[in-house]
Amino acid sequence: MSDTLLSVENLRTVFHTDKETIRAVDGVSFDVQRGETVGLVGESGSGKSVTARSVLGLVEEPGVIEEGSIQFRGDELVGGNWDEHRGDIAIVFQDPMNSLNPVYTVGNQIKEALRIHQDLRGQEATDAAIELLEDVGIPDAARRVSEYPHQFSGGMRQRAVIAIALACDPDLLVCDEPTTALDVTIQAQILELLDDLQREENLGVLFITHDMGVIEETTDRVNVMYAGEFVESAPVDELFDNPRHPYTRGLLASIPGRTAGDERLPTIEGEVPTSTSGPTSCRFAPRCPHAFDDCEQVHPERIDVGDGTVDHEAACLLYDDRFEESAPEEKFADDGGERA
Amino acid sequence: MSAEPFLEVRDLKKYYDDGGLLGSDPVKAVDGVSFDIREGETLGLVGESGCGKTTLGRTILNLEKATEGEVVADETDVTSISGRELREWQSQAQMVFQDPEASLNERMTVGEIIREPLDAHDWPDLAVSVGDDREVSGKLVHRAEAGERPDVTVGIDDSVTVRENAPLSTDDVEVEANEVEVSVEVTKHASEMREDRVRDLLEQVGLQEEHFYRYPHQFSGGQSQRVGIARALALEPRFLVLDEPVSALDVSVQARIINLLEDLQEELGLTFLFIAHDLSVVRHIADRVAVMYLGEVMELGPTEEVFTDPSHPYTESLLSAIPGSLVETGERITLRGTPPSPRDPPTGCRFSTRCPAKIRPDEYSVSGEHWEALDQLHSVLRARANAEKSIVDVVKERLGVQDVSTVDELLLELFDAEEEADGDITLHMPDDAASVVYEAVEMARAGDEDGAATRLDEAFGSVCTEEHPDANDVGEGRESRCLRHREEYEDPGPVIEQRYRS
Numbered sequence: 001m002s003d004t005l006l007s008v009e010n011l012r013t014v015f016h017t018d019k020e021t022i023r024a025v026d027g028v029s030f031d032v033q034r035g036e037t038v039g040l041v042g043e044s045g046s047g048k049s050v051t052a053r054s055v056l057g058l059v060e061e062p063g064v065i066e067e068g069s070i071q072f073r074g075d076e077l078v079g080g081n082w083d084e085h086r087g088d089i090a091i092v093f094q095d096p097m098n099s100l101n102p103v104y105t106v107g108n109q110i111k112e113a114l115r116i117h118q119d120l121r122g123q124e125a126t127d128a129a130i131e132l133l134e135d136v137g138i139p140d141a142a143r144r145v146s147e148y149p150h151q152f153s154g155g156m157r158q159r160a161v162i163a164i165a166l167a168c169d170p171d172l173l174v175c176d177e178p179t180t181a182l183d184v185t186i187q188a189q190i191l192e193l194l195d196d197l198q199r200e201e202n203l204g205v206l207f208i209t210h211d212m213g214v215i216e217e218t219t220d221r222v223n224v225m226y227a228g229e230f231v232e233s234a235p236v237d238e239l240f241d242n243p244r245h246p247y248t249r250g251l252l253a254s255i256p257g258r259t260a261g262d263e264r265l266p267t268i269e270g271e272v273p274t275s276t277s278g279p280t281s282c283r284f285a286p287r288c289p290h291a292f293d294d295c296e297q298v299h300p301e302r303i304d305v306g307d308g309t310v311d312h313e314a315a316c317l318l319y320d321d322r323f324e325e326s327a328p329e330e331k332f333a334d335d336g337g338e339r340a
Numbered sequence: 341m342s343a344e345p346f347l348e349v350r351d352l353k354k355y356y357d358d359g360g361l362l363g364s365d366p367v368k369a370v371d372g373v374s375f376d377i378r379e380g381e382t383l384g385l386v387g388e389s390g391c392g393k394t395t396l397g398r399t400i401l402n403l404e405k406a407t408e409g410e411v412v413a414d415e416t417d418v419t420s421i422s423g424r425e426l427r428e429w430q431s432q433a434q435m436v437f438q439d440p441e442a443s444l445n446e447r448m449t450v451g452e453i454i455r456e457p458l459d460a461h462d463w464p465d466l467a468v469s470v471g472d473d474r475e476v477s478g479k480l481v482h483r484a485e486a487g488e489r490p491d492v493t494v495g496i497d498d499s500v501t502v503r504e505n506a507p508l509s510t511d512d513v514e515v516e517a518n519e520v521e522v523s524v525e526v527t528k529h530a531s532e533m534r535e536d537r538v539r540d541l542l543e544q545v546g547l548q549e550e551h552f553y554r555y556p557h558q559f560s561g562g563q564s565q566r567v568g569i570a571r572a573l574a575l576e577p578r579f580l581v582l583d584e585p586v587s588a589l590d591v592s593v594q595a596r597i598i599n600l601l602e603d604l605q606e607e608l609g610l611t612f613l614f615i616a617h618d619l620s621v622v623r624h625i626a627d628r629v630a631v632m633y634l635g636e637v638m639e640l641g642p643t644e645e646v647f648t649d650p651s652h653p654y655t656e657s658l659l660s661a662i663p664g665s666l667v668e669t670g671e672r673i674t675l676r677g678t679p680p681s682p683r684d685p686p687t688g689c690r691f692s693t694r695c696p697a698k699i700r701p702d703e704y705s706v707s708g709e710h711w712e713a714l715d716q717l718h719s720v721l722r723a724r725a726n727a728e729k730s731i732v733d734v735v736k737e738r739l740g741v742q743d744v745s746t747v748d749e750l751l752l753e754l755f756d757a758e759e760e761a762d763g764d765i766t767l768h769m770p771d772d773a774a775s776v777v778y779e780a781v782e783m784a785r786a787g788d789e790d791g792a793a794t795r796l797d798e799a800f801g802s803v804c805t806e807e808h809p810d811a812n813d814v815g816e817g818r819e820s821r822c823l824r825h826r827e828e829y830e831d832p833g834p835v836i837e838q839r840y841r842s
Binding site for chain 2: 043044134139140141142143147151153154155156183184185186187188189191192210211212213214216217250251254255256257264265266267268269271
């Protein structure tokens with residue numbers, strides 16, 4: 001029984017600059033079901049945030065969605081239908097101070113959203129705003145509602161931002177690194193809150209972060225993004241227990257502190273490239289420890305790499321039977337990248 | 341690694357005073373910190389933002405003037421030195437900053453940035469060691485003091501040897517010696533030596549020679565941080581304070597910088613104070629770790645022991661908050677709220693307002709949930725008492741007009757209480773405890789929030805809110821600042837286990 005909220009098909013978002021056209025998001029597809037949390041993980045510059053902004057129709061000049069489809073409950077959004085679904089999709093950004101207006105009280109900002117999306121005004125709106133602040137765990141909400149953002153601590157500001165997002169009564173919540181600017185104790189509070197809200201409201205959540213630990217804890221399904229493409233997608237446990245793509249393996253291995261000891265951290269050399277033309281090779285090949293000649297010639301398609309019981313896809317020639325080199329397990333055996 | 345302390349921090353305090361008209365309380369950023377940093381080790385310093393980690397690092401380097409206490413290195417208290425001595429200390433102890441891009445001057449080339457400390461300190465000042473007690477004279481040189489590593493050694497037969505890695509070779513040194521004096525002339529120009537040094541540094545931190553003439557904006561975050569590290573290493577320091585050096589970097593870049601730091605430490609025999617809020621990074625890189633809260637070190641010990649078996653309730657909560665740790669530990673202890681203001685820290689134990697293992701008074705039989713509600717009520721009242729009041733609020737208070745409703749709402753919200761038809765609120769807790777709450781609420785209604793909080797303190801406070809805990813030795817070179825380590829109380833670990841995980 002699935003209830004698909006969001007369905008993204010072959011999305012390509014590009015930025016036209018004087019010199020070249022940058023393909024920030026290059027052919028990604030994914031679904032978000034009601035009550036499900038889908039994770040998007042990758043390094044800076046991999047295209048995570050542009051994907052989020054594309055979904056909300058917030059891509060600004062010189063960026064443009066060049067190809068693909070984004071459907072919300074079956075309605076096509078690309079082409080300008082966002083206004084109809086304005087209140088159905090809400091976003092929480094990384095830095096709460098940038099998301100709040102410093103010259104209005106927190107209550108006013110929640111009430112603004114309530115007025116626009118739920119047509120509540122006056123005392124009714126104030127009561128609803130207080131209730132929302134209580135829902136997001138701000139103590140003494142009745143008093144706090146008339147305070148300004150600078151009177152809130154970092155964690156409380158992010159709670160206020162979440163309250164504003166909830167004021168639209170959304171079905172889908174997009175979280176773009178919502179806890180990156182916060183301390184680990186506050187991060188734990190916010191993640192717990194998002195988890196509770198999701199369960200209560202049966203929200204679909206698209207969760208973007210670069211932190212593998214946060215991904216492991218919050219999401220049901222994970223997409224690993226690299227240079228505008230999804231290189232691997234799997235249910236969260238499967239991805240962590242059985243990472244297939246060399247990039248995913250590299251990312252997991254380079255997290256410090258997961259294993260005790262003094263040994264050197266395995267690293268991925270080089271930087272995320274900027275894609276300016278259509279894919280003709282594997283974009284990770286220049287940094288890949290297992291690349292072979294064909295990787296420079298052929299763009300890998302996403303293929304099923306699961307054991308038949310799980311939905312696990314990776315875009316890597318190592319798993320493609322057409323190529324002689326494909327015998328990944330042997331290669332990985334001697335690189336010691338296996339997670340302890 | 342030897343166990344010799346490189347640096348002894350003793351009861352170090354750093355207060356910031358507003359100096360306002362009313363002579364308000366100072367901000368106690370660092371409040372009585374004592375620990376040793378051992379030669380060649382990495383001491384990790386962790387804690388939430390605002391706990392005083394960075395201020396502590398800066399005060400140790402004498403970038404901030406200490407209010408009280410000592411930092412002893414080589415038998416000198418570096419908090420009280422100035423002039424030549426201070427410059428000498430600052431060339432031995434350097435800092436690497438968090439935001440690599442913001443800490444580099446974008447109008448200078450990378451070469452100039454790394455060279456700047458060399459120029460500022462008139463580098464080099466070569467240490468010349470002579471086998472006997474003859475004087476040393478000449479430009480750019482001084483007589484090596486006892487214990488100082490000599491750059492140039494003049495033997496009794498007036499033979500000259502130059503240290504490996506020194507910025508010059510034996511050909512660049514001319515020595516004229518007589519009975520009482522050794523006159524050393526360095527023929528290589530100082531600026532030439534500095535250029536060579538910068539190129540060596542670039543190579544040492546994994547950058548290319550061609551980066552010398554580039555500007556910071558042409559660099560990625562990881563490369564910028566390498567420049568920051570090269571600059572810190574320029575004067576051949578023995579000690580580095582690394583203030584969140586990898587927090588702004590992606591995980592794969594982060595791993596490379598961590599490896600670089602570890603390599604440099606081994607190669608150059610450096611001692612590190614590694615400040616971070618990311619506990620996984622600290623677990624990987626630090627030999628010992630100090631956990632800071634509101635200006636105090638709560639727990640200190642060898643990293644693995646502290647991570648696998650924390651002694652202090654704060655450490656336990658902090659570790660339990662690491663994302664991904666849930667998979668191992670099961671139930672999470674989520675700390676409520678944020679740390680209190682360092683201007684007005686709680687009396688007694690600093691952590692008592694958020695502590696999951698707080699000692700509770702025996703005379704009230706209140707359920708666990710209600711204890712938490714009481715703690716929360718207390719912190720709300722304190723927050724209200726300390727909040728900046730708008731003019732309207734002040735006038736309302738003067739006139740005795742208070743928002744009565746908000747106090748009631750608070751009770752309903754926190755205690756899951758019921759409102760009777762006549763507006764009275766019934767709390768579902770034993771009468772003796774409930775009557776104290778009513779009393780406090782009455783005071784809060786009358787506008788005396790401070791008094792209300794104090795009333796709650798009097799009744800429900802315990803040794804935790806009254807007594808300031810000392811650092812207890814908990815074995816294996818570990819210490820922990822918690823009253824529960826006293827014999828008459830149960831240890832924090834089992835208490836947390838029982839309250840939150842059973």
